[in-house]
Amino acid sequence: MPDTSLIHLLIRKLENFAELTEEEKRALHDAAGPVRSYGSHEDLIREGEQASGVAVVLSGFACRHKMLPDGRRQIIGYFLPGDMCDARVFILKKMDHTISTLAPSSVTTLSREAVLDITSRYPRLTRAFWWNTLVEEAIGRQWLVSIGQRTALERVAHLFCEIYVRLQSVGLATPEGCELPVTQSELADTVALSTVHVNRTLKELRRVGLVSMSSKSLAIHDFAGLRALAMFDPGYLHLEGEGLIKDRYAHTMLRTS
């Protein structure tokens, strides 16, 4: 029996969408494979490979990223504790991007069979997986808007707001701040700025009293101000248990057999 105690973070996250029964929670526990520990900057899945199951980050930080042939790199998403990959990953023949840890992390995997089993037995869990995917896509759209339209200061502020709220939703943030075990140069690859300019931007955010980022953690001094600066509207994270899927027919959607 693997130690999957930390899977409660995934459960907690999914419960932002809908309450789960004890049975459903148990099913998630049982579905989890062994927990593997990774150091910083190890690859979970590489571009071109086929995913063998759905990864769930239990602790630590990971990210999706893509590189251009000449080495320029863009981070296209973060995995925080409790986050899982899209439940459809293993449909794809090959990954079009790489997933790597940013910090030492523990990760478990829901095997293909376990996911198929769960989704055939627990409609509500399945819907929660959908919700998870939809939120991830909405986050991607926000990142596009940020990188395309926001200034450096707004961009970094927006990212900080998002991470803070996401960590809050799984109980990993305090009013004072949260962990952020990410290097300035990784931040740079995330918000599409140079390291030097990220440094300047952090300095400015500190100067105006909004946040300060020390080694591996983020201190939030004025969330309202940060939010205003970033034009951050948390709606896209759908964390209100808002019953995304209320329709009683929705559960049949895209059934394929």
Added chain:
Amino acid sequence: MPDTSLIHLLIRKLENFAELTEEEKRALHDAAGPVRSYGSHEDLIREGEQASGVAVVLSGFACRHKMLPDGRRQIIGYFLPGDMCDARVFILKKMDHTISTLAPSSVTTLSREAVLDITSRYPRLTRAFWWNTLVEEAIGRQWLVSIGQRTALERVAHLFCEIYVRLQSVGLATPEGCELPVTQSELADTVALSTVHVNRTLKELRRVGLVSMSSKSLAIHDFAGLRALAMFDPGYLHLEGEGLIKDRYAHTMLRTS
């Protein structure tokens, strides 16, 4: 019986994923609601509204876009003829972005009921819908990389490559080029540049003999060169009928009942 003859473009597109039977094609035809014609710059669905069905663009051009409170706008995806929205749109309680036409377009809608019916009866069609969604997400990731890491010239070149190949896949491109009924300022909102710089960039692409964009159409003079400049690798469009989903179990995935 609505005139949905143009739905063959959707069929043609889906057949990039897998061959469809006559019955499946007929089902798609029958599922289509009335065709509506839109002029330029009309909204199909607005941010905050709930989608009532899955839109399919039969002719013309449309896009997804988001605006910041102060008016800055980012286009986050294009709908070309034959493209359909994610089959899950109507799960969401509210859209987090707006979909509008860029040019006069005709659009049909697969109602919620029609989609549920199709997906419950035709597993292969359902898988084709999945494929469609997965490709759209991969496109989103590419855009993030483009806007984050590519220079203005590379960015515009990459967008042109993508549009050209996508139109090709539904038979709407010739060796000489394709339609592109998009304004320079819309292009600017797409690639996150100013209109002036888009103009400079187009001039440069013309000067070096790669493409020229005249009113509403794109002439491709040297696709290989364009592709090299953009570092464009069409793999992410999954147009090879590569059997994304080969696994005979995959069709049960995420069944929710």
Added chain:
DNA sequence: CTGAAGTATTAACCCATGTTAATCACCCGG
């Protein structure tokens, strides 16, 4: 405790892209 490697910070300078604003070209309704 020491050295090496990675990370952060800063300053100086540069350039890709933004801004403003003028002019031109085109289209379309009357």
Added chain:
DNA sequence: CCGGGTGATTAACATGGGTTAATACTTCAG
């Protein structure tokens, strides 16, 4: 054929953010 509006093009100038490079801090293995 005229007039007005939208879109394209250019020039001149401004600037946000990139680059380079020097220095300092942190971490950690030994």
